[in-house]
Amino acid sequence: MSTRPLHAVASLTDDLRTWLPAQRWFAAKGRDLTDVRVERAVGLADGDPALVHALVEANGELYQVLIGVRAELPDHLAPFAIGQLGESHAYDATHDPELMSGLIDLMAKGADLGGLSWRAEPGVELLTGLRARPIGVEQSNTSVVFGYHYILKLFRRPVLGANRDVDLHRALWAAGSKQIAQPVGVVEGAGAVLGFAQRFLGDSAEGWATATASVRDLLAEGDLHAREVGGDFAGEASRLGAAVAQVHADLATTLGSDVIDAAGMESSLAQMHRRLDEVLLEVPALAEHEAAVRAAFDAVRGVSGGIPVQHVHGDLHLGQVLRTTAGWVLIDFEGEPAAAPEERVLTRSPLRDVAGMLRSFDYAALHLVAGGEPDHQQEVRAAEWADRNRAAFCEGYATVGGDPREHAALLRAFELDKAVYEVRYEHRNRPDWVAIPLAAIKRAA
Ligand SMILES: Nc1ncnc2c1ncn2[C@@H]1O[C@H](COP(=O)(O)OP(=O)(O)O)[C@@H](O)[C@H]1O
Numbered sequence: 001m002s003t004r005p006l007h008a009v010a011s012l013t014d015d016l017r018t019w020l021p022a023q024r025w026f027a028a029k030g031r032d033l034t035d036v037r038v039e040r041a042v043g044l045a046d047g048d049p050a051l052v053h054a055l056v057e058a059n060g061e062l063y064q065v066l067i068g069v070r071a072e073l074p075d076h077l078a079p080f081a082i083g084q085l086g087e088s089h090a091y092d093a094t095h096d097p098e099l100m101s102g103l104i105d106l107m108a109k110g111a112d113l114g115g116l117s118w119r120a121e122p123g124v125e126l127l128t129g130l131r132a133r134p135i136g137v138e139q140s141n142t143s144v145v146f147g148y149h150y151i152l153k154l155f156r157r158p159v160l161g162a163n164r165d166v167d168l169h170r171a172l173w174a175a176g177s178k179q180i181a182q183p184v185g186v187v188e189g190a191g192a193v194l195g196f197a198q199r200f201l202g203d204s205a206e207g208w209a210t211a212t213a214s215v216r217d218l219l220a221e222g223d224l225h226a227r228e229v230g231g232d233f234a235g236e237a238s239r240l241g242a243a244v245a246q247v248h249a250d251l252a253t254t255l256g257s258d259v260i261d262a263a264g265m266e267s268s269l270a271q272m273h274r275r276l277d278e279v280l281l282e283v284p285a286l287a288e289h290e291a292a293v294r295a296a297f298d299a300v301r302g303v304s305g306g307i308p309v310q311h312v313h314g315d316l317h318l319g320q321v322l323r324t325t326a327g328w329v330l331i332d333f334e335g336e337p338a339a340a341p342e343e344r345v346l347t348r349s350p351l352r353d354v355a356g357m358l359r360s361f362d363y364a365a366l367h368l369v370a371g372g373e374p375d376h377q378q379e380v381r382a383a384e385w386a387d388r389n390r391a392a393f394c395e396g397y398a399t400v401g402g403d404p405r406e407h408a409a410l411l412r413a414f415e416l417d418k419a420v421y422e423v424r425y426e427h428r429n430r431p432d433w434v435a436i437p438l439a440a441i442k443r444a445a
């Protein structure tokens with residue numbers, strides 16, 4: 001295998017054509033997968049099991065696939081099978097702790113292997129010999145935890161050139177930010193960042209899990225209001241607002257900020273209308289709200305004094321924030337998974353992140369009542385939870401930055417733009433949930 005991995009892995013092309021579209025991180029959903037080609041493949045470990053690092057082009061997009069090869073496939077790896085390589089089984093190696101465990105060691109060594117460079121961040125001494133644990137969560141990328149120390153994200157769709165997640169983490173870490181996890185190493189190859197290791201925050205809980213636990217508490221209590229139940233989230237929402245505002249302030253200080261003029265505003269509006277055009281074609285149910293959404297977008301033209309822009313998170317929601325014992329931490333600064341790389345690096349209004357988080361409070365509240373038998377009282381109480389936490393988030397934000405609610409027209413337009421994005425995201429990935437952003441559009445438009 002080590003001598004000619006490209007040749008060997010190329011024979012998996014047909015299997016990859018079936019396997020790739022079934023993966024959560026595969027982006028070309030909604031399009032037929034016609035063209036699959038193994039671009040590069042290098043051996044990272046020989047023997048049985050063997051590990052091959054491959055870059056696969058599918059319909060013109062590049063994907064990173066780590067392929068494990070074993071003569072016998074144990075039961076726990078059977079769900080991750082890709083196909084056969086001669087007599088051996090090929091499978092997604094990111095689920096194999098045995099094969100993953102060597103990756104941080106390669107970084108610690110500063111290894112150069114088949115065109116891949118593994119580097120610790122300057123000044124970081126990485127621990128080696130740690131056990132690897134795939135996190136098993138279905139995400140845009142694939143992450144593996146090493147001991148209780150590091151988490152390595154393997155970018156499934158590597159972007160040629162600079163990597164926004166890495167660059168913004170480095171900038172914030174250099175600025176002394178307490179609201180991000182320390183970057184500890186990167187893997188680069190083929191002109192792209194392929195992997196990014198950070199300190200693993202083992203004491204953390206995801207914002208989505210903590211917020212939805214609070215909603216569940218509320219719904220379990222027959223008559224109480226959100227402020228009266230033990231699991232009230234408003235204090236956390238407020239602290240989260242302050243943390244997000246602090247990240248915005250640090251990004252503006254280190255990377256600069258600007259104000260967009262009328263031409264810049266037109267181009268941003270055109271983007272929002274374009275996205276709406278695209279989503280309307282894919283999800284006809286959106287059509288009844290089209291006029292109202294377009295009017296809310298165009299109301300942004302009435303905003304006086306220009307719109308401040310800077311680098312922001314770009315895809316902020318409750319799944320992108322972790323509550324640690326020291327406070328809230330923001331993760332995953334890649335930007336919206338569906339946006340083109342050149343769009344993701346643009347500076348934007350920080351209110352975009354605020355809008356993303358406000359949408360997320362709506363999701364957290366409503367996903368627990370959506371889908372079941374309609375229950376008006378539960379819906380009203382969930383909506384009360386969302387309103388309370390949306391307000392608390394803005395109040396917390398205002399303790400560090402300006403109060404987002406003072407920019408009502410912008411916030412409304414950005415929330416609607418985000419909800420339009422979510423309609424497509426849900427339609428493609430979780431059709432049962434498409435009602436959540438659609439209901440929000442109906443309410444707001
Ligand atoms: N530094 C960290 N410490 C602890 N858990 C983390 C850390 N970074 C990410 N995670 C966990 O890994 C998951 C995936 O990370 P994320 O960067 O959002 O990847 P993706 O791009 O695949 O969405 C998160 O939802 C979170 O649960």
Ligand SMILES: O=P(O)(O)O[C@H]1O[C@H](CO)[C@@H](O[C@H]2O[C@H](CO)[C@@H](O)[C@H](O)[C@H]2O)[C@H](O)[C@H]1O
Nearest residue numbers: 139140315317318319336337359360363422425
């Ligand atoms: O975390 P990702 O970068 O993969 O973001 C994508 O997936 C998110 C879902 O995991 C999606 O978020 C939407 O659902 C969340 C609940 O699961 C909710 O909190 C968010 O507000 C909502 O947007 C996100 O949009 C998508 O880009």
